[in-house]
Amino acid sequence: MTLPRSFYDRPTLQVARDLIGKVLVHRSRAGDTSGVIVECEAYIGEEDPACHASAGRTRRTAPLYGPPGHAYVYFNYGMHYLVNAVTEAEGTPAAVLLRALEPLDGVEIMRRRRARGTLRRPEAFKPHELCRGPGNLTCALGIGRAHNLGDLTSGGLVIEDRGLGSFPLGWGQRIGIRVGTDRPWRVFVPGHPAVSGPPSRSRRA
DNA sequence: CGTTCGATGCACT
């Protein structure tokens, strides 16, 4: 079932925690792609220096101030789209950045998208690297500008509860930011091969 | 193993 708007209309850290194990689905012309969310990060309010809303309400950050359950998609470093789920009541700027998925449906489509424009062949991608990292997962699912402000509770890009059960949770510092690094607002499935960041110590045999 | 660094577009001041 698709997550209802009330799921997102809650404290952002709770939403981030509960998004682990849910499924991001994109139904596109090329076919359906989906994956289990195994890593995400909370960005909360104008007082969070890493949150885009710290710059106040601008054309870029307007989606953060909008109603919960919508997508905030933006373009970064000149080459990557990043997708967030907007949380909390309208007027309260906050969101959860989706950082990694375990691929479920459409793995071959993901391979083709990831390989496009590279020298690497599609079949060279291992499943767990297809959606590891926020820029990689949007590439694999074909998420772009057009999805900004889209409704995650209905339409082509949605988040579903497929009853996959509970996952072990780890919390830590957010990755790739230069300010607000003290807040432990990153949630992930410890040791999962699709999780981004430095390889876990426990990976050694 | 580890770290560094270039590519690349755009919103914002």
Next chain:
DNA sequence: GTGCATCGAACGT
């Protein structure tokens, strides 16, 4: 003009 919520190739150890 500046600075990114990144990625992966290219180094050094």
